[in-house]
Amino acid sequence: MATFPRPMASPSFCLKIVTANDLRDGKELPETAVKKYGHCMAESIFLKAPNCWTWWPIKVKRSVRGGRMWLHKGWQDFANFYSLDQGYFALFTYEGEHSHFLVRLFHWNDMEIDYPIHGGGVPKRKRTGANRNTPPAYLEARTSPTSSGSSTDENQNDLSTATSFKSDKPLLMLRMTATYIRCSGAYISPSFAKEHVCRPGTSCNVTLQISEEKVWTAQCTVGENSEHKLYARVSGAGWKAFKEDNHLEVHDVCVFELIEERTFKVSIIRAKVKINKQDGESEDKLMF
DNA sequence: CACTTTCTATCCCAACGCGG
DNA sequence: CCGCGTTGGGATAGAAAGTG
Numbered sequence: 001m002a003t004f005p006r007p008m009a010s011p012s013f014c015l016k017i018v019t020a021n022d023l024r025d026g027k028e029l030p031e032t033a034v035k036k037y038g039h040c041m042a043e044s045i046f047l048k049a050p051n052c053w054t055w056w057p058i059k060v061k062r063s064v065r066g067g068r069m070w071l072h073k074g075w076q077d078f079a080n081f082y083s084l085d086q087g088y089f090a091l092f093t094y095e096g097e098h099s100h101f102l103v104r105l106f107h108w109n110d111m112e113i114d115y116p117i118h119g120g121g122v123p124k125r126k127r128t129g130a131n132r133n134t135p136p137a138y139l140e141a142r143t144s145p146t147s148s149g150s151s152t153d154e155n156q157n158d159l160s161t162a163t164s165f166k167s168d169k170p171l172l173m174l175r176m177t178a179t180y181i182r183c184s185g186a187y188i189s190p191s192f193a194k195e196h197v198c199r200p201g202t203s204c205n206v207t208l209q210i211s212e213e214k215v216w217t218a219q220c221t222v223g224e225n226s227e228h229k230l231y232a233r234v235s236g237a238g239w240k241a242f243k244e245d246n247h248l249e250v251h252d253v254c255v256f257e258l259i260e261e262r263t264f265k266v267s268i269i270r271a272k273v274k275i276n277k278q279d280g281e282s283e284d285k286l287m288f
Numbered sequence: 289c290a291c292t293t294t295c296t297a298t299c300c301c302a303a304c305g306c307g308g
Numbered sequence: 309c310c311g312c313g314t315t316g317g318g319a320t321a322g323a324a325a326g327t328g
Binding site for chain 2: 310312317319321322324328
């Protein structure tokens with residue numbers, strides 16, 4: 001049986017539910033989490049929510065190079081059991097036991113969800129079918145991480161899986177840096193901008209929308225330098241207002257989903273989340 | 289491992305606002 | 309009107325990551 005090193009100290013990382021596809025088997029773990037803690041995870045990991053006595057075994061897939069990881073068989077059941085939805089996020093904390101993680105679940109408004117206690121008071125189910133008030137049969141016995149050998153087919157599916165559970169609309173992720181916060185614009189992938197926004201050498205207005213009521217119009221420029229290399233930047237008063245109105249900070253991640261021509265629905269994944277502690281105090285937890 | 293692509297930080301300059 | 313400081317935007321160098 002292979003042994004896996006434990007992480008340095010009770011590490012935590014955050015898993016954001018951005019699209020409905022994130023609720024299905026195949027949810028990708030954050031790149032930074034894979035880099036830091038991927039070596040601590042076996043072929044299966046075990047998740048447990050607060051107030052719950054059962055461990056949920058989740059199959060983990062790795063890319064060929066090992067730089068990416070996905071939650072597979074078991075994740076969808078876990079998400080369904082706790083009625084996760086878009087805008088939720090999950091805080092994974094290493095439990096000090098091999099490949100076991102305590103998972104705290106939060107609404108988009110930073111509030112922790114109400115957990116079902118020992119099978120009672122189970123949240124409303126999204127999915128019909130088997131009675132899910134009790135954990136599934138495979139939870140009764142812990143699955144040995146080495147008991148399930150990965151088939152060749154599964155390994156070959158890694159690449160297709162990596163692309164299959166993204167949104168059906170073009171997505172662009174932008175991590176805020178000190179420069180983006182301090183200066184007047186943020187650089188985005190020029191190939192994405194060229195394909196989905198405007199032609200090289202031109203600029204246009206793009207609409208950034210958090211909700212139907214909260215909309216900003218920013219300028220997107222796709223330029224070309226003297227060596228004919230493309231660059232693209234979102235800037236202008238609209239971008240400034242957007243980052244200020246949404247209190248963007250360094251390490252926050254914005255997910256731009258192209259919902260219409262030059263219109264992006266933006267989800268903001270906070271680098272810091274306020275965690276309400278039992279004594280009524282709160283603390284900021286760094287997620288990335 | 290070399291090449292390509294993307295990201296990040298920084299420089300430079302024009303435009304603008306403000307006080308004298 | 310002039311000088312100075314600030315801000316916004318174009319451009320680029322270099323680092324980092326990805327790819328064949």
